Amino acid sequence: MSTTTSETSARAHPPTAGATLPAQIPGNRPTAGLPFTRLVHVELRKMLDTRAGRWLLIAIAVVIAGTLTILFVQDGGEHPFSEYLQATTMPMAILLPVVGILAVTSEWSQRTALVTFTLEARRSRVAWAKVTASLLVGVVAVAFSFALGTAAHAAAIGLRGATGDWELAGTVWLGAAGYVLLGLLNGIAFGMLLRNTPAAIVLYFVLPTAWSALGALWSGAEKAGRWLDMNRTMEPLFTGDLSGEQWAQLGTSVAAWVALPLAVGMWLITRVEVK
Amino acid sequence: MITLDNVTKRYGAFAALDGVSFEARPGRVTGFLGPNGAGKTTAMRVVAGLTPATSGRATVLGRPYATLPNPGRHVGLLLDASAQHAGRTGREVLTLGAILTGVDRRRVDELVDLVGLTEKEANRRVRNYSLGMRQRLGIAHALLADPEVLILDEPANGLDPAGIRWMRDLLKGFAAQGGTVLLSSHLLNEIERVADDIVVIGHGRIVAQGTTDELLMGSGTVVRSSDDAGLGAALVSAGVGVNPIASGGMLVDAAPEVVGRAALQAAVVLLELRTGDQRGLEEMFFDLTSDTAREGVAA
Structure with missing residues (x-):
């Protein structure tokens, strides 16, 4: 660490510097920008390389295991597969958006945005890489929860003698996956809009409660909630069969709580001063 | 760059x-x-x-x-x-x-x-x-x-x-x-x-x-001579600024060579000739920023 250079002249460059310099990288400096896949790779790694990120995913797995255990024990495990699927999907749909929120807001709360946006100055690409990486985590998590649900139902049949009921439309799988991923996007959008961890998490969790509280007090809010309360508009996804009106309601709420905050958040991220 | x-x-x-x-x-x-x-x-x-x-x-x-x-x-x-x-x-x-x-x-x-x-x-x-x-x-x-x-x-x-x-x-x-x-x-x-x-x-x-x-360049030349008044007059007539130093000698706004030549022409014996003290960056820094620094004139 310390050096033994004798300093003959304070401002002259010594022919051999007293401190070792890192080896120079041979070849020309790059003229091409960072490939998007590399940005996604780094964002994925950043979700998993801190205790906070890892524990959040572990917590989700523990909650899912818990709900499945309850189903497995309750009533001799006598439940149709669709209930097992819902038992794994619902807790994930509630908690996974926090992963999306943190992927964005931790850059600001931990102030790593300073480094992130100097290594890739095209900030919207970083933001899209975060969206992509979060969705990849979401898809893997959904597949994992489906597998767990399947295993739990099979185990209930095999170990507890429950009657098998695998009856499930293919669209239900898609609907359940859509339910989780839309919630995740909702979280990311709030994260980008607010860039503040507590604010984004509170907004994400308080909003559905606010809808039901308002709806109970005022019929106008109740009516609006049919079109704007994502908790309600996404519910039919679990049936795997949506009417035209339900699609319109789902689309409206997603536009209001996913597309709009995501667009405004993207716009803000490319313009704000990174502190 | x-x-x-x-x-x-x-x-x-x-x-x-x-x-x-x-x-x-x-x-x-x-x-x-x-x-x-x-x-x-x-x-x-x-x-x-x-x-x-x-x-x-x-x-x-x-x-x-x-x-x-x-x-x-x-x-x-x-x-x-x-x-x-x-x-x-x-x-x-x-x-x-x-x-x-x-x-x-x-x-x-x-x-x-x-x-x-x-x-x-x-x-x-x-x-x-x-x-x-x-x-x-x-x-x-x-x-x-x-x-x-x-x-x-x-x-x-x-x-x-x-x-x-x-x-x-x-x-x-x-x-x-x-x-x-x-x-x-x-x-x-x-x-x-x-x-x-x-x-x-x-x-x-x-x-x-x-x-x-x-x-960091020194501020002018410090000179002491057998006849500061005469040398000073010669320098002033050559258009060079001269400031007497309280402890004796003068601070001249010119390079030592200019002062030496002036002394030669005025036939004055030099007792001391050197570049002015390096003021150091710190002093310059305080000079330059004293009106803007939070502490006012520090140091």
């Missing part, structure tokens, strides 16, 4: 930077000096594209930072050593940088070693780092992708004397290889010892800039 051209940054009515222009050239260490809140950090952040300038233009290697392809391979930045995720290990911070910039991951080990972090320290989480360790990690991160420009904000903060000396050698070596170094500091002696060029900022304005030698 870093160029700021008439950069102004306003927050409402407050001008954090007011028409700032300067250059940091390749092969040289440029010291950026100023009291707290003078605008050093803001200027560096404008260069790195983190703070949008209200007007004016800042470029690195001839282009705006935002248009640099894979900027980490061109510019190494250390703007705030504390701006790292507290929950990541030092090694992980560097690994992320290596993946992103596309450099060989073996450089992570090389840099950990080079900045004097031990294997054990590198595997510790950043929240457990001292400020000095964070600075070392930040310097490793800045050098990771072999940049040709270094921009370091107060890098000597928190380093022990041996560390400060190491950093000085490192920056000089980097510049000697043809790199551009811009470093800010309020440690005047440190800047004086490492910088080839100095830019002094106060209240968002550049108050002085030039080579370190120029800025």
